[in-house]
Amino acid sequence: MSEEKKSLNFIEQIIEEDLANGLPKEKLRFRFPPEPNGYLHIGHAASICLNFGLGLKYNAPVNLRFDDTNPAKEEQEYVDAIKHDIEWLGFKWDKELYSSNYFQQLYDWTLALIKEGKAYVDNQSSEEMAIQKGTPTEVGTDSPNRNRSIEENLSLFLKMKNGEFEEGSHVLRAKIDMKHVNMHMRDPIMYRILKKEHHRTGTDWCIYPMYDWTHGESDYIEQVSHSICTLEFKSHRDLYDWYVEQVYDNSKLRPKQREFARRNLSYTVMSKRKLLQLVEEGVVSGWDDPRMPTISGLRRRGYTPMSIRNFSDISGISKRENVTDVALLEHCIKDDLNKTTPRVMAVLNPVKVVITNYPEGKEEFLDANYNDYEEGFGSRLVPFSREIYIEKEDFREEANKKFFRLKLGKEVRLKNAYIIKAESCKKDENGEVTEIHCTYDEDSKSGSGTEASKRKVKGTLHWVSISHAIKAEVRVYDRLFTDEAPDGHKDVDFKEFINPKSLQIINAFAEPSLKTAKVLDRVQFQRLGYFCVDKDSTSNKLVFNRTVPLRDSWAKQNK
RNA sequence: UGACCCAUGGUGUAAUGGUAGCACUCCGGUUUUUGGUAUCGUCAGUCAAGGUUCGAAUCCUUGUGGGUCAACCA
Numbered sequence: 001m002s003e004e005k006k007s008l009n010f011i012e013q014i015i016e017e018d019l020a021n022g023l024p025k026e027k028l029r030f031r032f033p034p035e036p037n038g039y040l041h042i043g044h045a046a047s048i049c050l051n052f053g054l055g056l057k058y059n060a061p062v063n064l065r066f067d068d069t070n071p072a073k074e075e076q077e078y079v080d081a082i083k084h085d086i087e088w089l090g091f092k093w094d095k096e097l098y099s100s101n102y103f104q105q106l107y108d109w110t111l112a113l114i115k116e117g118k119a120y121v122d123n124q125s126s127e128e129m130a131i132q133k134g135t136p137t138e139v140g141t142d143s144p145n146r147n148r149s150i151e152e153n154l155s156l157f158l159k160m161k162n163g164e165f166e167e168g169s170h171v172l173r174a175k176i177d178m179k180h181v182n183m184h185m186r187d188p189i190m191y192r193i194l195k196k197e198h199h200r201t202g203t204d205w206c207i208y209p210m211y212d213w214t215h216g217e218s219d220y221i222e223q224v225s226h227s228i229c230t231l232e233f234k235s236h237r238d239l240y241d242w243y244v245e246q247v248y249d250n251s252k253l254r255p256k257q258r259e260f261a262r263r264n265l266s267y268t269v270m271s272k273r274k275l276l277q278l279v280e281e282g283v284v285s286g287w288d289d290p291r292m293p294t295i296s297g298l299r300r301r302g303y304t305p306m307s308i309r310n311f312s313d314i315s316g317i318s319k320r321e322n323v324t325d326v327a328l329l330e331h332c333i334k335d336d337l338n339k340t341t342p343r344v345m346a347v348l349n350p351v352k353v354v355i356t357n358y359p360e361g362k363e364e365f366l367d368a369n370y371n372d373y374e375e376g377f378g379s380r381l382v383p384f385s386r387e388i389y390i391e392k393e394d395f396r397e398e399a400n401k402k403f404f405r406l407k408l409g410k411e412v413r414l415k416n417a418y419i420i421k422a423e424s425c426k427k428d429e430n431g432e433v434t435e436i437h438c439t440y441d442e443d444s445k446s447g448s449g450t451e452a453s454k455r456k457v458k459g460t461l462h463w464v465s466i467s468h469a470i471k472a473e474v475r476v477y478d479r480l481f482t483d484e485a486p487d488g489h490k491d492v493d494f495k496e497f498i499n500p501k502s503l504q505i506i507n508a509f510a511e512p513s514l515k516t517a518k519v520l521d522r523v524q525f526q527r528l529g530y531f532c533v534d535k536d537s538t539s540n541k542l543v544f545n546r547t548v549p550l551r552d553s554w555a556k557q558n559k
Numbered sequence: 560u561g562a563c564c565c566a567u568g569g570u571g572u573a574a575u576g577g578u579a580g581c582a583c584u585c586c587g588g589u590u591u592u593u594g595g596u597a598u599c600g601u602c603a604g605u606c607a608a609g610g611u612u613c614g615a616a617u618c619c620u621u622g623u624g625g626g627u628c629a630a631c632c633a
Contacts, residue, residue: 070632092570129631135577136628140629188632210631211633235562236628325571328582334596404594435627527594
């Protein structure tokens with residue numbers, strides 16, 4: 001067996017290079033660092049799969065670190081949801097950590113920095129500081145407070161810490177270079193006063209470290225070898241390195257930040273802010289609405305962990321802006337579900353069929369495989385009787401040869417049952433077909449082995465016996481947006497592109513074997529698509545979500 | 560009027576100076592008791608112009624296009 005050599009992505013190449021340059025393999029360590037201020041989405045999944053995938057590949061630990069330095073936005077609810085999502089995806093973190101674990105260490109390091117004259121307290125307004133900061137094309141100017149004495153800085157910072165100042169009145173800044181070409185290096189803020197209760201440290205602190213001062217140091221404390229983040233942090237890298245340099249002890253490993261492009265998906269938005277807007281304005285029912293690109297939404301929609309991991313692997317990573325076609329995600333879930341789900345029957349848009357030569361009152365239980373092509377799925381008995389439902393679209397009074405379904409005078413096979421022939425139909429005053437009268441070939445029963453059962457007829461339809469069918473609500477989803485890149489238009493708000501028909505609620509009829517289906521159970525409704533049981537289901541009413549329809553080359557042909 | 564990053568079929572990626580490959584999408588054939596699946600196939604690409612080289616998607620220069628950077632957010 002020859003192993004195909006899989007090419008490395010650019011992050012793996014960097015790692016291989018570091019390894020080749022003497023970094024011991026045991027020192028490899030990664031982390032996934034979400035801020036607990038919202039729910040994870042498919043873009044985060046790319047980062048999760050990248051980091052945890054690296055952990056698996058190099059047999060290295062991966063920490064889950066909550067970047068919780070802003071108590072104004074963060075909540076325990078999000079911590080719990082994030083952990084659940086990662087576990088559901090099937091990844092195991094080495095340690096569960098919090099940036100807030102390091103508040104004391106960060107504080108101690110800060111004191112040392114002040115003593116070295118590398119940080120100072122500024123009590124100007126944020127407006128004043130913004131002006132002094134300059135612009136990307138103009139250098140900044142020094143704060144009048146930049147040259148306070150070390151003693152004064154120490155005492156001021158202590159007062160900040162002790163709550164003696166109002167929120168917003170003072171900040172601590174790193175003294176770097178107001179003329180630096182990189183704006184992040186122009187005396188960035190290290191600490192601000194926030195008199196808010198933190199979900200973990202309570203009221204222990206009223207000063208909180210900023211992201212930049214926290215992130216690299218946290219990586220350093222945890223001895224993360226490769227700190228992988230998204231492209232927009234590229235320009236933070238100078239600062240990341242500067243901060244780490246301040247505390248670096250050369251017996252230790254120096255973490256390395258590298259950036260990759262976030263994954264975007266067509267026909268949806270990915271920013272937490274916009275997703276939150278959809279939730280708050282009631283466009284969707286919540287973070288886990290099956291139309292949302294969140295992990296929880298995809299889970300509820302019926303996506304499997306495997307399909308999402310596979311999608312991330314297939315998509316790969318790079319440094320260029322991208323919009324991945326949602327068709328690829330859909331391909332991944334269909335591919336997985338095709339191999340794993342039982343086939344059952346349900347009719348979404350019913351029309352009544354009466355089999356006139358089938359005895360009234362008679363019922364039969366027909367053996368039907370859950371999967372005709374794969375072993376191990378087993379079978380169940382499906383009730384058959386004189387009156388059944390089929391899909392309205394599966395009948396036409398007249399049609400050309402390309403229509404393989406039921407038409408007057410022609411035959412079709414009822415899946416797992418008999419061959420029937422349409423004889424006549426009844427219509428209402430609008431000309432809409434309300435009832436189809438058929439006859440059946442008694443000898444054509446599926447699997448009976450008779451000559452008649454082996455007859456080839458072009459069409460096979462799914463159906464349910466009316467008297468035995470159970471009612472079910474089926475939620476059929478379409479894309480949430482009508483535009484490929486809803487937030488990619490400069491002059492149009494993304495909400496202008498909301499698809500008004502993204503949710504269609506249908507009262508369907510399903511075969512009775514589904515009665516015992518449990519929340520999150522996944523099935524294929526034969527000829528229709530993959531569906532899963534929604535959490536809104538009750539003991540007397542099942543609710544199904546359509547995860548994804550089957551490929552429908554007939555519908556395509558008819559467009 | 561700056562710095563940095565990026566540019567390969569419609570989409571996402573690979574090729575790391577030596578045959579531009581893979582997947583999705585689209586389209587077509589075969590099989591089929593799912594117009595599904597499977598399977599076979601078609602179409603389709605190196606942003607541009609120069610340069611280095613026996614040889615450039617790859618290295619250099621310039622240009623073009625896109626992105627990022629001025630929150631007491633992360």
